[in-house]
Amino acid sequence: MENQQLKPLGAKAGRNGGTFVCKEMVYDYAMGLAQSPWFCLLRLAIRQDAEGRYCLNDLYKASGGAEKDKPYRWLRNYKTKELIDRLEDQKRSTKNLEDQNRCNKPLVTLRGRGITGTYVCEELVYDYAMWISPEFKLKVIRAFDTLQTQGRC
Template identity: 50%
Template sequence: MNAPSSFLAWTPASQIKIDDAEIRADQYGRCHLSDLHQASGGADKNKPSNFLRLEQTQALIQEIDRSSDMSTGIKPVEVIRGGLHQGTYVVKELVYAYAMWISPAFHLKVIRSFDAMATQRQLPDLNNPSQLRDLLLSYAEQNIQLSSENQVLTKAIETITHTEHGVKFQQACKILNVKQQELAEWLRKHNWDRYLNNARASTYYSENRGYCETKYSLKEGVKPSGQPYSYTQTEFFILPKGMQILAKRFGVKS
């Protein structure tokens, strides 16, 4: 999964520092909240749990979750339990909000540390043949990937604009050139679908964001005994907005 463009793409070698205190970050650029707390001085009144319980903080989390940057399914707040990387990780917007809640001085330190982190990314030495080669290869790979993603996205959009309700699961797999099991696992992991009466159906999360939709219709059937009966048919559709996200996610497979 690619991290949203508004996130800083950190690696262990380029972690942010505040007053020589290292702030851990996960693969999506979310910061370890306890590390920030320790960097601020570690006062009990500034514990991350106190900040996260605030009504204003919860409202901000909901707003971030509704934003377009969250369309990839990355959560604004994620708690990792157990292991070497356990803790609460939050996106940059919540880092700023937490720092501002603690004090103006710490808020300024965080802003300046983030700015310094961004400016530390040095340009490669174009006089170095090895670095120049790596740069050109990286550029070519990015262009190939972008072209592939755009082709799949265009194909998906062209297909689904001809139907009012988007496409069904099997159709989506063919358009995206992805195995059914792989797409099914992605949909479930990102809370896009669920099973209702042994049939795939959309969730409130995916419906609310316009990614998926479920249609219910009353059907008539005949039992082996010849007795007629009626039943409700459940049909799951991935809408144009959802297909755009999936095309970007699985486009590299084309």
Template identity: 45%
Template sequence: MKQPQDDKVVVIDGWVVQQDAEGRYCLNDLHRAAGGSEQTKVWRWKSLGETAELITELKHGYPCFEPLTSKKGRYGGTYAVKELVYAYAMWMVVTVVSPAEYHLKAVKVLLRTPESYGCLGSADGALSGC
């Protein structure tokens, strides 16, 4: 796979993790990078009560920004802020026995990337107001 030129592009094991206009990361790309297991499909994680609680917590106080969004179609997918990317990666580690190596790679790559923009982006990685 050809390496992207843009320094904001995230690549994990040769898989490009797309970002939307607000800087959210495509969970579907992360799923493919982790091996694409049926057990760790994005919809399974999204249906968990814990995921809903995380999203509610992130939305609290930041009504102008959606931390998780899904887009339909050929170029669609589920896009999430970094906090939810970490939560999804941790869930995959618990759900499947062997992706700890992937989890560590994902965390290291995301720690190297510039903070998301839009309503996100404080130096400490916390959500900032809109």
């Protein structure tokens, strides 16, 4: 895979319809030139919206795209709904301005050119990943850790 030319963000690639990124895109993002933020998971770009939420549809593709792991199935789960309610309650009750500005809503569905999808906050990313499998959750945790400690994918 090392010698393989990666396709730019927005191009369909791979068996799961995921998107690969190249070094130039990492540079553009680091320099603030990229059009939309993202991070890498299993060499797939995971898009973010303007509020920093992560695209659940991209995470689904990175997980392997099994029918049983579709985001709508996770969103119908009682425990998922309960967690979303708790996150919304905390948002309303927090007095910490930094926490209030973190994400207005833990989950939104956007429709439009280049941004279509369901976007969730970091806590819901972890919950979705754990719902899929412990192995996938470890991959998500490690990707976030690399992003936080090294500032790159």
